[in-house]
Amino acid sequence: MKIKSLLALALASTTALAAPAFAEGTIKIAVIEPLSGPLAANGGDILERFQFLFGRVNDAGGVLDGQKFEVIGLDNGWDVEKTAQQMQRAADEGVDYVINGIGPQHATAITNFIRKHNRRKEGEEMAFLAHTAGDNEITPKNCDYYQAVFDPTVEMKLNALILGMQEMGIEGPVFTINPDFSFGQTVDASFKELAGEAGIEIVGSEMIAPFGQVQDFTPLVARIKASGAKVVMTGNFGPDLIRLLNASVDSGLDVRFATLYGPDPSTMAAVGADKFEAAGVIAPFEYDENDTGGVPVLEELNSTYRDVAKTSWGIDRYRMMVDGLVGAIEAAGSAEPSVAMGSIGGVKLTTAGGEGFVRAEDNQMIIPYFIIGVDKAAPATVLYKGDDIGFGWRTEKIIPAETMALEPTCEIEKP
Amino acid sequence: MEILPFVLLNGTLFGMLLFMLAAGLTLIYGMMGVINFAHASFYMLGAYLGYQVSVWAGFWAGMIVVPVILGLAGVAFRRVLISRLAIEDQVGQLLVTFGAAMVITEGVQIVWGRLAVPYRIPQEMTGALFNVGGLDFPVYRFFILVVSVLLFAVILLILKRTRIGLILSAAQSKPQMVRAMGYDLDLVNDWVFAAGVAVAGLAGVMAGNLLGVYPVMAERITPLLFVIVVVGGLGSLNGALIVALALGLIDTAATTYKLSAEPLVTALFGAPERGTFLADLARFNTTSFAPILPYLLMLIVLLIRPRGLFGQRDL
Numbered sequence: 001m002k003i004k005s006l007l008a009l010a011l012a013s014t015t016a017l018a019a020p021a022f023a024e025g026t027i028k029i030a031v032i033e034p035l036s037g038p039l040a041a042n043g044g045d046i047l048e049r050f051q052f053l054f055g056r057v058n059d060a061g062g063v064l065d066g067q068k069f070e071v072i073g074l075d076n077g078w079d080v081e082k083t084a085q086q087m088q089r090a091a092d093e094g095v096d097y098v099i100n101g102i103g104p105q106h107a108t109a110i111t112n113f114i115r116k117h118n119r120r121k122e123g124e125e126m127a128f129l130a131h132t133a134g135d136n137e138i139t140p141k142n143c144d145y146y147q148a149v150f151d152p153t154v155e156m157k158l159n160a161l162i163l164g165m166q167e168m169g170i171e172g173p174v175f176t177i178n179p180d181f182s183f184g185q186t187v188d189a190s191f192k193e194l195a196g197e198a199g200i201e202i203v204g205s206e207m208i209a210p211f212g213q214v215q216d217f218t219p220l221v222a223r224i225k226a227s228g229a230k231v232v233m234t235g236n237f238g239p240d241l242i243r244l245l246n247a248s249v250d251s252g253l254d255v256r257f258a259t260l261y262g263p264d265p266s267t268m269a270a271v272g273a274d275k276f277e278a279a280g281v282i283a284p285f286e287y288d289e290n291d292t293g294g295v296p297v298l299e300e301l302n303s304t305y306r307d308v309a310k311t312s313w314g315i316d317r318y319r320m321m322v323d324g325l326v327g328a329i330e331a332a333g334s335a336e337p338s339v340a341m342g343s344i345g346g347v348k349l350t351t352a353g354g355e356g357f358v359r360a361e362d363n364q365m366i367i368p369y370f371i372i373g374v375d376k377a378a379p380a381t382v383l384y385k386g387d388d389i390g391f392g393w394r395t396e397k398i399i400p401a402e403t404m405a406l407e408p409t410c411e412i413e414k415p
Numbered sequence: 416m417e418i419l420p421f422v423l424l425n426g427t428l429f430g431m432l433l434f435m436l437a438a439g440l441t442l443i444y445g446m447m448g449v450i451n452f453a454h455a456s457f458y459m460l461g462a463y464l465g466y467q468v469s470v471w472a473g474f475w476a477g478m479i480v481v482p483v484i485l486g487l488a489g490v491a492f493r494r495v496l497i498s499r500l501a502i503e504d505q506v507g508q509l510l511v512t513f514g515a516a517m518v519i520t521e522g523v524q525i526v527w528g529r530l531a532v533p534y535r536i537p538q539e540m541t542g543a544l545f546n547v548g549g550l551d552f553p554v555y556r557f558f559i560l561v562v563s564v565l566l567f568a569v570i571l572l573i574l575k576r577t578r579i580g581l582i583l584s585a586a587q588s589k590p591q592m593v594r595a596m597g598y599d600l601d602l603v604n605d606w607v608f609a610a611g612v613a614v615a616g617l618a619g620v621m622a623g624n625l626l627g628v629y630p631v632m633a634e635r636i637t638p639l640l641f642v643i644v645v646v647g648g649l650g651s652l653n654g655a656l657i658v659a660l661a662l663g664l665i666d667t668a669a670t671t672y673k674l675s676a677e678p679l680v681t682a683l684f685g686a687p688e689r690g691t692f693l694a695d696l697a698r699f700n701t702t703s704f705a706p707i708l709p710y711l712l713m714l715i716v717l718l719i720r721p722r723g724l725f726g727q728r729d730l
Contacts, residue, residue: 038529038630038631040529041528041529041530180703206673206702207703208702208703209703209706211635212627212629212631212632212635213635213706214670214705214706215429215626215635215636216425216426216429216663216666216667216670218421218422218425218429218667219422219425219426219666219667219668219669219670219671220670220671221550222418222421222422222550222671223670223671223673225418225548225549225550226418238531238629239531239626239627239629239632242531242627243626243627246625246627250551250553250555250556251421251550251551251552251553252543252546252550252551253550265530266530266531266629267531269530269531269532269533270531270532270533270534270627270628270629272533272535384530385528
């Protein structure tokens with residue numbers, strides 16, 4: 001009897017400990033990402049970076065009259081149902097701002113929840129800050145007063161890629177390979193449309209079953225060869241990209257790879273510097289560690305994050321989001337989402353490539369974009385959790401913000 | 416047409432790789448009647464250990480050491496977990512081995528992290544062996560092909576020609592008789608498990624740097640393995656070989672020579688508008704469909720001939 005009740009007590013206390021409670025008077029941020037399962041490394045990485053960034057703001061005195069941010073991570077295990085549950089939890093805990101980005105299906109779930117929640121609970125509104133643009137569901141299709149996206153849309157990235165290719169003298173013809181789900185389909189359709197406008201010839205196209213299901217990429221390599229393509233455009237990532245690059249380079253295929261996810265440390269580590277170089281990988285991205293444009297805070301972040309997290313700073317849009325939020329709060333004079341989100345449109349952002357901003361019509365971040373290429377001799381090689389990947393990137397072209405800004409396709413209705 | 420030899424070679428290679436994996440699984444089932452859901456996890460362990468050993472002592476050390484380690488692990492696995500279950504307890508076997516698979520997956524992440532590890536092809540074998548229709552066939556792929564064919568020959572020889580092979584075959588259909596003749600059935604089963612797992616581990620060592628080494632690689636390949644073993648016939652080595660090769664070649668061919676439903680749909684109904692059901696139907700093609708073909712095959716075989724092509728036990 002005694003043992004049973006002791007066990008019950010122990011169990012109860014552990015569940016109580018597992019529930020993070022927010023302190024009073026802070027601005028509450030919830031990062032909802034996969035913190036368990038196959039994507040746990042990515043989700044965990046993102047949470048760490050946001051805790052680091054908001055921590056710096058707090059250390060510098062916080063916002064307004066000394067208000068501090070508090071960041072918690074809520075695990076969705078990459079399951080949309082869990083995302084919905086965590087949103088409810090966030091609402092119950094009085095979270096002000098929700099951050100998410102891995103997987104457009106989760107963004108949709110969050111958007112839907114917030115719309116309903118904000119309508120019903122006046123005074124307890126929540127806002128959604130998206131750090132990654134997935135398919136076209138957030139913007140350009142569904143913008144909202146309580147939403148802001150801190151990543152160029154897929155179309156903007158592809159537009160930048162094509163402009164970069166043209167300036168670098170990479171002509172095509174192009175073979176496109178993309179993962180067969182919402183994101184990949186968006187990439188495929190957008191690229192074809194933009195390439196058509198730019199006069200780039202597409203000689204072949206394939207949608208593959210995603211996430212490591214295709215084991216052998218040599219048949220695809222054979223098809224690329226038969227098509228006469230000189231460039232492969234791919235939105236693939238993870239094992240798919242690893243296998244594609246391996247198969248292509250091993251077969252001596254003479255093509256360049258225009259990727260979206262080339263600069264992923266895991267892919268870089270698995271494929272290696274020589275093959276990356278042989279594949280002539282380029283990618284559109286928001287940051288190149290080797291080219292901070294002389295911006296002091298970026299130089300500082302480059303070295304500080306390496307010390308603190310044994311990882312390259314490599315990704316900069318989370319900083320832009322934090323800066324954007326702080327800027328909005330300061331401009332609005334309040335951290336309440338109902339007020340602050342009104343000032344997020346028009347916020348100016350500092351980036352390595354020049355000035356950027358959040359466009360007021362649709363709360364879409366517009367920033368200069370980099371086209372980066374592989375550099376085995378880069379001064380700053382990519383570092384990931386203590387592992388030096390052995391090579392880095394170099395900026396081939398910078399696309400200015402004005403050129404990045406494509407026409408907005410939705411307009412926010414002020415509440 | 417020049418790419419046909421390239422396609423055939425790679426399809427064969429892929430098929431032989433699948434065979435190496437499936438061989439252990441089908442032998443273990445055939446000899447012991449044990450369904451080992453963790454078989455692909457041993458393949459994954461082989462890949463991770465192959466990477467680790469290659470970091471410390473080079474690729475060739477891994478080729479030798481890792482199958483031995485895994486063989487021992489297989490024996491330990493059988494003695495600690497499997498032997499406690501009754502032979503007829505298939506549900507128990509499924510649950511235990513499924514649990515073991517999950518433990519191995521988590522364990523691998525704890526030791527090596529969650530991202531892919533940088534397992535590379537050994538320097539001596541990078542580069543092309545020959546050029547086929549403008550595409551290189553790398554030395555390394557040829558090496559895997561040779562090793563896997565040799566392995567098949569060796570296994571077959573052992574089973575048919577050596578005394579231990581005959582004992583193993585006998586133990587498959589008449590285990591009580593074998594025991595009555597004085598052979599230690601426990602030891603025999605140890606050897607079977609060790610061999611099956613060691614071969615899977617070897618496949619991991621060789622294929623890891625080709626296909627990538629990351630925590631969900633086992634999950635991805637397990638369904639395919641079971642298709643091969645079921646369709647080929649549980650316990651049949653020949654069956655596993657034929658089905659594995661067939662799947663490798665069919666998958667490769669379906670992806671290389673993409674047959675699309677679009678011409679047919681257009682001919683019957685006219686060019687479909689984007690977003691309609693007809694448009695989705697027209698998108699139907701062998702490349703997207705290729706990953707599903709194995710399961711379709713298994714479905715058909717299970718309906719018509721549940722014991723598989725060459726199997727002796729019914730499911």
